[in-house]
């Protein structure tokens with residue numbers, strides 16, 4: 315039995331419990347247990363609403379997996395795909411690519427993900443409540459709204475800031491509404507410009523009673539108690555749209571809400587959705603022993619499974635209580651299976667239901683005993699304190715709750731201090747902006763200066779294959795392909811770049827059509843090198859320095875102060891297509907083409923307007939030492955016919971220019987000569 319590997323995907327209630335039980339049931343020599351989870355912690359979701367209401371601290375609801383599961387190999391990586399035929403998973407490796415790992419047994423415990431697209435506008439205007447980041451962001455937003463209300467003179471606007479709509483009357487909706495209500499009303503005394511009566515908290519539910527899982531008298535108690543505390547409960551109402559102003563209902567009504575919280579709508583985790591396996595309502599169908607239907611070594615637990623409970627023959631509800639029991643049962647079945655013993659069916663009698671409704675009140679249905687009010691709230695807190703997976707967290711949460719009995723809720727919010735995700739960066743010439751092999755984390759827009767694209771193994775001594783100038787962008791290919799960088803990019807001169815993080819880039823590039831088009835064109839341009847189809851020509855360009863084909867710069871050089879009238883005369887007299895502009899007669903400041911002149915004339919420029927007003931400043935250049943392949947890449951990238959040549963790559967001392975036509979002529983001549991066997995010049 316040695317050398318077996320059990321992989322668990324998902325470190326939530328089901329996966330973590332499965333890993334914990336496996337590490338107890340199996341000796342390390344029997345099997346290695348590997349747990350993949352996107353985050354490095356388990357989220358104790360029943361207490362997320364408490365984070366929103368500032369009753370406990372954000373970190374109180376997360377438990378670090380490697381501290382919780384010391385005998386399990388925890389990997390904070392996302393699993394991208396499962397190949398059940400080859401007993402292999404593919405996970406997102408550190409370099410941004412994917413790597414495979416094989417298994418003897420696989421446990422799928424991916425839970426589900428919030429899906430705000432169930433209602434038009436919800437994704438744009440509502441807050442989900444699924445992750446700890448969701449809860450923290452919502453808490454900060456609510457406090458921000460109270461601060462805004464404090465400084466708003468307009469009473470209508472103030473009431474809008476203080477209006478909160480919670481969509482969904484299940485456990486999370488009811489708990490969130492109760493907590494928001496307590497936070498806002500309880501904090502009113504610290505503000506001078508608004509009173510608690512101006513705040514509205516509305517809970518909308520599509521059925522005729524909230525908390526459908528709980529017995530009717532307890533539901534009724536919850537509704538009445540919440541209404542008395544100031545929550546407006548709107549029943550039998552379906553939300554059909556969300557806007558910045560609030561929500562629209564199917565019956566035509568609209569409810570104002572400066573803050574919308576959506577607790578309805580979930581969809582299956584993407585890795586499960588893409589798996590070709592038997593499903594019911596998107597969830598993976600299992601045998602009674604939690605094995606995926608049709609598989610012998612793949613198991614499913616928690617919210618991503620459609621698991622029939624042998625106890626009552628009904629599908630298991632998607633709750634932490636069930637996920638945890640399934641995780642435990644699954645671990646035992648895997649251990650039995652490794653020992654060639656038969657697996658056992660999943661059978662679980664639910665212990666009860668508990669829901670906090672705010673105002674130190676709750677409803678509880680435990681072993682058939684109904685409790686409501688303060689006693690139920692006390693039991694609720696006791697049960698969840700006990701259910702927290704580590705003693706450290708139990709002590710912290712217990713302390714926070716005790717603190718709240720003596721002191722008010724914390725009103726500090728930290729959202730405004732979040733570091734900007736679009737930043738500027740400066741690099742000195744020679745600095746690498748990124749190197750080959752690094753994971754793609756950013757997209758760059760070059761604001762000033764030039765960079766060179768380097769093809770090399772370690773980046774240091776590589777061959778330059780292209781130069782990019784101000785206004786260009788780079789780093790898009792690896793991001794779009796989700797592959798490690800295949801080239802390095804190095805600053806050629808001091809450069810200023812605008813840096814967009816991966817997520818910002820993905821969001822902007824998918825939403826902004828012009829950027830999408832520009833990216834598609836760049837990918838096309840950069841991917842298609844006509845010379846590459848002719849290896850001899852490409853090789854020739856790579857070994858021929860620009861200095862061999864440089865031509866003298868068109869004379870005279872224009873001064874930035876040269877008036878348009880005089881520049882026009884120069885074009886007529888000398889018959890050039892462009893002139894270079896230099897203030898000292900040595901260094902390049904800009905370039906003027908006939909097109910620039912015509913555009914300036916048809917615009918606001920007069921005959922006295924100086925050339926500096928309409929020239930292209932700091933144009934892209936190549937240096938004498940660059941190869942003609944670099945010049946060819948620049949012609950392609952910028953759709954140019956000629957490029958200024960400078961003596962040193964990090965300077966601007968003009969050496970002449972190089973033309974696409976000249977390169978073309980040179981290549982054709984050299985290739986013909988090679989064919990004929992004529993000796994080189």
Ligand SMILES: Cc1cc2nc3c(=O)[nH]c(=O)nc-3n(C[C@H](O)[C@H](O)[C@H](O)COP(=O)(O)OP(=O)(O)OC[C@H]3O[C@@H](n4cnc5c(N)ncnc54)[C@H](O)[C@@H]3O)c2cc1C
Nearest residue numbers: 324326327328352359360393425616617632633634635637
């Ligand atoms: C606000 C709220 C309140 C709740 N209150 C209660 C309550 O009071 N009582 C109760 O019993 N239940 C409650 N629930 C439901 C309960 O949280 C879920 O039923 C339970 O978490 C499901 O457990 P799970 O293991 O299936 O999934 P989860 O706990 O959601 O864990 C899934 C994990 O898998 C990870 N993952 C997903 N895909 C991948 C991948 N491809 N690679 C790596 N990792 C991946 C995720 O990051 C996540 O950590 C509540 C839920 C919410 C949102």
